[in-house]
Amino acid sequence: MDESKKRLVQRLIRRIPTKMLKTTLEKWGHLTGEQQRAMDSIQSKWALTESLLAICEENELAVKHLTKLEMIYMMDNPDQGMWYAFQLTDPGDDAQSVDLMQFKEQFKSHLRELVRQVSVKIKKHTDEAVWIRIAWGDTYSRPDHLKPTYVVHYLQTPYVFVTRLTSKQKPMLFQAMILSTRYQYSKDANLSGRNLTAIRDLLMRKYQQVFPIKYPSPLTERKQTVTNPHVEREQAKPAANRLQMACEAFGGGTLPQLQSAVYKLETKFRDHTNTLMMEREEPFRCVVKFSSTNLLESLKNCASSGIASTPVTPLLSSITLKGKNYFVITDNGPGPSSQMRQTQN
Structure with a gap:
């Protein structure tokens, strides 16, 4: 077996x-029953590696x-690094009619015209996602x-999710x-986020996004912590209002599991006690990150x-x-950034 x-x-x-x-390995389907049982009985990573090398x-x-084996694992466990979302724009008249076979043939053909040495494997997931x-x-x-690089695309939608893509590879891929x-x-x-399902659901509106008009009562747990009926009456309405406004901003159902939000500030410095900073023509720049x-x-x-x-401030409710x-x-x-830096994981 060669080194690669x-x-x-x-x-x-x-x-x-x-x-x-x-x-x-069972999903992979390239091991005999005897080879599968032999692998199941081994515990150490070193021994598993040596055994699989011998089987190969x-x-x-x-x-x-071997790349098929990796794809099976990635598709079952997609939270393997940072995923970035992209959107295709200005569809042609026949964009909605592209089927899987057409897409596979043309994507491989176009990419190989741009890159002389490239290996492409495409597989459709059970949730209709096309994995590349x-x-x-x-x-x-x-x-x-x-x-x-891994790419996930849902046919007949404009959404593309990518991980492990360098700035040099990005123009050729798209x-x-x-x-x-x-x-x-x-x-x-x-x-972007480490949970592919979460950013997909957030971008494609696949999660249960319920914005109720009115909540009849505050949370049960909040009622139990107050024993004085007068205090309870005083706190009930503000608590219900806070819950109402929180659900109006973020929804009433289960929310996508997002790990971070980044705000890049490019504003003028405002502090009349600091004339030196106030007179700067360049905007004041900093980055705020919630994690x-x-x-x-x-x-x-x-x-x-x-x-x-x-x-809730629109800066936070804009996430959903x-x-x-x-x-x-x-x-x-x-406003949204015009560019987001790609990182290689």
Whole structure:
């Protein structure tokens, strides 16, 4: 077995948790029953790697078989790095008629016209998402399967989700994407996160977004903490109003699990006691970042509990209303950024 395949096997075994390996190998379907049972009985990562290397030699498995194994794991466990959302714009008349076979053939063809050395694997998920794995090379080097780009696209929608994409690769990917989907342009959606399902649901409005008109009573837990009936009557209406405004801003159902929101400030410095800064022609720049394991639920709870003031500022409610978590704020008001920096994970 050549060195590239060995490194790919080592990387796969290192990434896939031992408890998930059995199920993943079964879905892969390239092991005999005896080989599967032998792998199930091994516990250490080193021994699992050596055993899979021997099986690959015995079964004469190629790189394409190993990349299939990686795709199976990624599709079942998509929260493997930072995902960035993009939107295709200006669809052609036939954009809604592109089927999977057309898309696969044309995407591979267009990308290979742009990149001489590239490996592309496309697979449709059970939730109708089209998953694309791209291993990039160049004129002088073969595709690097250790640093692939993953792309998720739902046909007949303008939304594309990407992870592990460099700034050099981005123009080539989206030129192939817009040509194969019959759109004219692409733009950053200014939405990113480690939970692919969350940013997809937020951008595509797939979560239960309920904005109730009126809540008849405050939360049950809040009633239980107040024993004095006079205090209870005084607190009931403000508590209900806070909950009302929190749900109007963020919705009443379960919210997508977003980890962060970034606000880039580009405003004039205003402080009459500091004339030196006030006279600056350049705007005052800084970045504010909110982080949480579940940011939207945290913001909603802060508003409903009274920790944050209500009504909720549009800067925070815009996360759900606009489906973005990256904003640029200028003196003219909040607006989406025109570009979002890509990072390679």
